[in-house]
Amino acid sequence: MRIPLDRAGGHPLYQQIEDFLRQGMLSGNLAAGMRLPAVRRLAMDLQVNRITVENAYARLEADGLIAGRQGSGTYVLATSPRGPVQVGEGLEIWPLWQQGPLARVKKESFNDQKRMEYSHPQPINFGGGIGDPHLLSFKDFGQSIQKIIRRQGATGCTYGDPRGFGPLRATIAQILASQGLQTAPDNILVTTGSQQAIMLVAQLLLRPGDVVVTENPTYSGALDIFRSMDVAPIGVEVDCDGMQVDKLEDLLRQHHPKLLYTIPNFQNPTGVCMSSQRRRQVLELASRYNVPVLEDDHVGDLRYEGCAQPALKAFDQSGMVIYVSTFSKMLMPDLRIGFLVADGPVYDSLLKRKCLSDLATSNLLQRSLDDYLSVGRYQAHLRRSCRIYRKRRDAMLRAIEEYLPKEVSLTPPKGGFYIWLRLPQGIAMDELFRRSCREGVGYAQGEQSAVDGQLPDAYLRLNFAYQPEAEIEEGIRRLARAINRDTPQFSQR
Amino acid sequence: MRIPLDRAGGHPLYQQIEDFLRQGMLSGNLAAGMRLPAVRRLAMDLQVNRITVENAYARLEADGLIAGRQGSGTYVLATSPRGPVQVGEGLEIWPLWQQGPLARVKKESFNDQKRMEYSHPQPINFGGGIGDPHLLSFKDFGQSIQKIIRRQGATGCTYGDPRGFGPLRATIAQILASQGLQTAPDNILVTTGSQQAIMLVAQLLLRPGDVVVTENPTYSGALDIFRSMDVAPIGVEVDCDGMQVDKLEDLLRQHHPKLLYTIPNFQNPTGVCMSSQRRRQVLELASRYNVPVLEDDHVGDLRYEGCAQPALKAFDQSGMVIYVSTFSKMLMPDLRIGFLVADGPVYDSLLKRKCLSDLATSNLLQRSLDDYLSVGRYQAHLRRSCRIYRKRRDAMLRAIEEYLPKEVSLTPPKGGFYIWLRLPQGIAMDELFRRSCREGVGYAQGEQSAVDGQLPDAYLRLNFAYQPEAEIEEGIRRLARAINRDTPQFSQR
Numbered sequence: 001m002r003i004p005l006d007r008a009g010g011h012p013l014y015q016q017i018e019d020f021l022r023q024g025m026l027s028g029n030l031a032a033g034m035r036l037p038a039v040r041r042l043a044m045d046l047q048v049n050r051i052t053v054e055n056a057y058a059r060l061e062a063d064g065l066i067a068g069r070q071g072s073g074t075y076v077l078a079t080s081p082r083g084p085v086q087v088g089e090g091l092e093i094w095p096l097w098q099q100g101p102l103a104r105v106k107k108e109s110f111n112d113q114k115r116m117e118y119s120h121p122q123p124i125n126f127g128g129g130i131g132d133p134h135l136l137s138f139k140d141f142g143q144s145i146q147k148i149i150r151r152q153g154a155t156g157c158t159y160g161d162p163r164g165f166g167p168l169r170a171t172i173a174q175i176l177a178s179q180g181l182q183t184a185p186d187n188i189l190v191t192t193g194s195q196q197a198i199m200l201v202a203q204l205l206l207r208p209g210d211v212v213v214t215e216n217p218t219y220s221g222a223l224d225i226f227r228s229m230d231v232a233p234i235g236v237e238v239d240c241d242g243m244q245v246d247k248l249e250d251l252l253r254q255h256h257p258k259l260l261y262t263i264p265n266f267q268n269p270t271g272v273c274m275s276s277q278r279r280r281q282v283l284e285l286a287s288r289y290n291v292p293v294l295e296d297d298h299v300g301d302l303r304y305e306g307c308a309q310p311a312l313k314a315f316d317q318s319g320m321v322i323y324v325s326t327f328s329k330m331l332m333p334d335l336r337i338g339f340l341v342a343d344g345p346v347y348d349s350l351l352k353r354k355c356l357s358d359l360a361t362s363n364l365l366q367r368s369l370d371d372y373l374s375v376g377r378y379q380a381h382l383r384r385s386c387r388i389y390r391k392r393r394d395a396m397l398r399a400i401e402e403y404l405p406k407e408v409s410l411t412p413p414k415g416g417f418y419i420w421l422r423l424p425q426g427i428a429m430d431e432l433f434r435r436s437c438r439e440g441v442g443y444a445q446g447e448q449s450a451v452d453g454q455l456p457d458a459y460l461r462l463n464f465a466y467q468p469e470a471e472i473e474e475g476i477r478r479l480a481r482a483i484n485r486d487t488p489q490f491s492q493r
Numbered sequence: 494m495r496i497p498l499d500r501a502g503g504h505p506l507y508q509q510i511e512d513f514l515r516q517g518m519l520s521g522n523l524a525a526g527m528r529l530p531a532v533r534r535l536a537m538d539l540q541v542n543r544i545t546v547e548n549a550y551a552r553l554e555a556d557g558l559i560a561g562r563q564g565s566g567t568y569v570l571a572t573s574p575r576g577p578v579q580v581g582e583g584l585e586i587w588p589l590w591q592q593g594p595l596a597r598v599k600k601e602s603f604n605d606q607k608r609m610e611y612s613h614p615q616p617i618n619f620g621g622g623i624g625d626p627h628l629l630s631f632k633d634f635g636q637s638i639q640k641i642i643r644r645q646g647a648t649g650c651t652y653g654d655p656r657g658f659g660p661l662r663a664t665i666a667q668i669l670a671s672q673g674l675q676t677a678p679d680n681i682l683v684t685t686g687s688q689q690a691i692m693l694v695a696q697l698l699l700r701p702g703d704v705v706v707t708e709n710p711t712y713s714g715a716l717d718i719f720r721s722m723d724v725a726p727i728g729v730e731v732d733c734d735g736m737q738v739d740k741l742e743d744l745l746r747q748h749h750p751k752l753l754y755t756i757p758n759f760q761n762p763t764g765v766c767m768s769s770q771r772r773r774q775v776l777e778l779a780s781r782y783n784v785p786v787l788e789d790d791h792v793g794d795l796r797y798e799g800c801a802q803p804a805l806k807a808f809d810q811s812g813m814v815i816y817v818s819t820f821s822k823m824l825m826p827d828l829r830i831g832f833l834v835a836d837g838p839v840y841d842s843l844l845k846r847k848c849l850s851d852l853a854t855s856n857l858l859q860r861s862l863d864d865y866l867s868v869g870r871y872q873a874h875l876r877r878s879c880r881i882y883r884k885r886r887d888a889m890l891r892a893i894e895e896y897l898p899k900e901v902s903l904t905p906p907k908g909g910f911y912i913w914l915r916l917p918q919g920i921a922m923d924e925l926f927r928r929s930c931r932e933g934v935g936y937a938q939g940e941q942s943a944v945d946g947q948l949p950d951a952y953l954r955l956n957f958a959y960q961p962e963a964e965i966e967e968g969i970r971r972l973a974r975a976i977n978r979d980t981p982q983f984s985q986r
Contacts, residue, residue: 001671001672001673001801002672002673002674002793002801002802002803002804002807003673003803003807004673004803004804004807004808005769005803007769020673020675023675024670024675027670027675027677029666029667029669029670029671029675029676030667030670030671031667031868034667034671034868034869035869044800045800045801046800046801047800094811094812094837094838095780095783095785095811095812095813095837096783097698097751097783097784097785098785098812098837098838098839099838102697102838102839102842134646138642138646139642141642142638142639142642142643145635145638145639145642146635146638146639149631149632149634149635149638150635153627153631160827173522174522174523174524174527176522177517177520177522177523178494178522178523178527179494179495180494180495180496180497180513181495182513182516182517182520182522183522184520192685192829192851193851193852195849195850195851195852196850196851199849199850199851203721204595205590207701208700208701221848221849221852224845224848224849225849228696228845228846228849258590276498276500287588290588290589290590291590292588292590292591300495307537307538307539307540308494308495308538308539309495310495310496310497310498311495311497314495314496314497315497318587318588319587319588319591320588334653334853334855334856334857335855336685336851336852336853336854336855344587344588344591345587345591345592345595346591346595349595352717352721353721355714355717356688356692356714356717356718356721357688357689357692357850358685358686358688358689358692358829358851359686359688359714359829360827360829361829362827362828362829362855362858363827364827364858365855365857365858375524375527376527376528
């Protein structure tokens with residue numbers, strides 16, 4: 001035990017030791033039943049006289065905080081902890097470097113989530129960004145983990161190849177090919193979720209003051225990354241064929257962006273797909289203006305109807321596109337295993353960044369995933385997910401039709417997770433969100449996806465994939481109550 | 494299957510489909526036994542006539558690449574794959590944005606490691622940064638994972654609290670208190686290894702052009718982070734009491750650093766501990782000059798002799814110190830679970846950065862670790878690790894004494910993983926490294942830890958904790974052969 005002692009200060013050493021231990025017991029950090037170090041040991045650790053430690057222990061024992069058991073040591077007794085100690089408790093003034101911008105971080109979204117979770121006995125959350133984790137067979141996946149631990153023991157559990165476990169990269173290449181994208185395992189970099197992949201690309205290619213072009217609205221987590229780097233995102237409006245490419249060239253010419261970030265399939269949050277023609281145009285313009293393209297294909301294969309659109313990366317013959325995807329959306333969010341596909345020198349730069357960021361993605365989880373995953377199993381899981389999510393989408397569309405005021409509007413998505421719902425004018429959105437939370441239904445607020453934090457109309461992003469149909473209906477009913485209470489003028493259909 | 498088709502181009506569509514599938518089969522991405530989509534399905538996906546798909550399949554079948562099985566679909570047959578397809582194969586010219594600095598990334602350390610691994614049948618690696626993963630009971634840890642999967646199923650496997658799983662943070666607070674550092678679970682942020690923790694702090698507090706003060710030499714992974722951000726590290730020399738604090742004040746006054754990064758316990762790579770007096774001085778100076786302190790305590794508890802030095806954080810009354818540690822060194826590197834302790838507004842800013850970087854650290858692994866871990870178990874594991882690593886350190890010291898030329902010198906470390914070995918002058922270090930790899934022994938090259946890439950003398954960093962004593966002796970013998978072949982003038986003792 002490395003207790004900090006002030007040997008020059010006024011307090012006697014036994015009292016400093018006593019104070020430290022007492023504080024630990026009252027805070028609950030030194031919990032009942034814990035064995036304290038032997039007197040001899042602690043005296044040696046701290047380079048104090050044994051009597052000093054004995055004095056400290058004696059005083060704590062006299063106060064009923066600890067007790068010596070014959071022959072087995074000294075133990076912490078049960079007390080009523082007063083709660084955690086805080087450094088700087090009562091302090092109004094943090095160090096200078098902790099004031100200013102650091103002190104102004106908003107933690108809204110986290111608080112919103114907590115607010116909902118704690119204020120309703122059976123919350124329904126349309127606000128998340130993941131599919132239903134119950135669709136995965138945990139029993140099978142658990143068996144894969146167990147097998148890896150049993151067979152590979154410690155070998156499976158040291159830092160592995162920083163590019164990602166080789167056989168898993170080969171499996172990913174096969175899955176991508178089976179979905180229409182040819183690449184090689186050596187061009188695949190396994191990342192800790194696709195969030196990390198986006199972060200790596202941003203860190204590598206962007207510097208403060210740079211400009212990045214995105215769809216508007218777009219994935220809030222990417223916007224947050226760009227903003228955190230003092231990079232200005234510029235948005236291109238979206239219609240039912242995706243990014244309005246005719247507006248792109250002017251932006252490229254004017255702003256010289258360092259990156260074009262796009263979600264061509266089932267865009268987050270709008271749910272639209274970019275047309276084939278526009279995909280080719282985007283690639284052409286990017287090449288002409290020398291702008292790297294970051295393609296985020298997080299739910300590209302979750303298609304419930306309509307024809308398939310190849311990834312931008314599938315058209316890429318020259319290394320313009322960095323492709324990012326993940327197993328978090330298809331299999332299990334908590335895997336934290338995503339990947340990127342990149343060709344050319346940029347791959348090694350991204351690999352180096354990956355090592356700097358967290359050395360490697362868990363080898364145990366990678367090996368387990370590779371054991372669990374095969375092209376056939378992936379395809380089967382995909383078919384099943386599409387079948388189930390299509391029904392949930394339809395259930396949400398029906399419930400919206402039935403319960404929400406007829407003034408709301410939307411374009412039914414052909415895949416992915418989201419319905420992008422436009423609300424009628426005149427609703428106080430902050431108030432609506434609070435009331436929805438009280439009713440026990442959560443959603444993502446539209447402005448979070450807006451490039452400049454504002455949208456011309458009021459929107460909600462509703463995730464229909466996460467929960468079963470009965471809950472979807474109940475959730476929309478709750479949302480209807482929250483909307484109608486705000487705006488009694490809106491008739492229910 | 495989303496095959497990219499060029500409907501405007503010259504090639505007929507059936508041929509484009511055929512080419513895509515053929516390329517996949519020859520590259521091995523579409524592997525033998527894989528079922529191709531049904532004709533009807535693929536025609537719908539691609540919005541082409543069924544006959545188009547039938548034609549493509551017929552030609553592939555005629556070439557013996559696929560075969561239809563009555564009633565069950567069309568399958569890929571075994572071929573001799575020609576190896577992966579490469580985008581831009583044969584291309585000399587990558588897009589303009591991929592030229593310049595991007596193309597000049599060194600991948601040395603990764604290649605060095607590979608070089609050794611593949612060039613010797615039984616390589617011995619003193620170059621790593623981890624302890625021996627075999628000390629952990631994988632069976633017990635595997636049972637914890639199994640229990641979590643069984644009990645919590647999908648619930649345990651969605652994104653959890655971004656600060657880290659609550660009970661695990663409480664356990665960490667208890668372990669820290671048992672080692673001499675009092676904090677509260679709310680001040681602990683779980684990270685994907687301590688590497689991520691260092692990265693988060695650097696990203697939050699540093700901007701291009703800033704200066705950071707570190708020990709010299711220091712952890713190369715931290716130096717790489719600083720350099721990747723265009724931040725200039727300035728080094729303070731180290732002696733047997735750690736950072737030479739008397740040289741610190743001038744540096745602080747002159748360079749206005751934005752961060753002071755230090756490894757006070759069993760410093761990487763030198764193995765020295767900062768004295769108590771210097772710890773207080775560092776804190777005092779940091780406060781006076783308003784410089785946040787990043788304390789990296791990755792092996793602080795792995796002490797084999799001598800008295801315990803409290804963490805800098807244990808003296809911190811005002812929120813000056815951000816403390817970083819990890820379970821990668823103590824338990825299992827592949828866990829990828831580290832943590833930081835921070836007080837004041839900086840905590841929320843770091844939390845926000847954490848979410849941007851990878852959303853959350855695997856909940857499954859966090860819950861499993863929390864199930865496995867208790868203060869008692871941690872202490873027991875620590876005692877056992879110290880006992881074993883002490884013997885290994887002594888074995889390495891003995892082997893160095895016995896086999897290496899008497900001109901080498903070192904200070905025996907009292908804890909941690911590393912011996913910092915100074916070699917006699919006149920050895921060609923690059924050549925020595927290559928020869929050592931051929932002999933089958935790896936080490937970390939000293940200059941990797943040097944703040945400006947150079948050291949006044951030639952050093953190797955040897956990890957004595959990773960492998961058993963017999964291998965340590967054999968590894969040092971190999972090293973001796975590599976050294977003596979270079980410098981026959983150095984006598985063996």
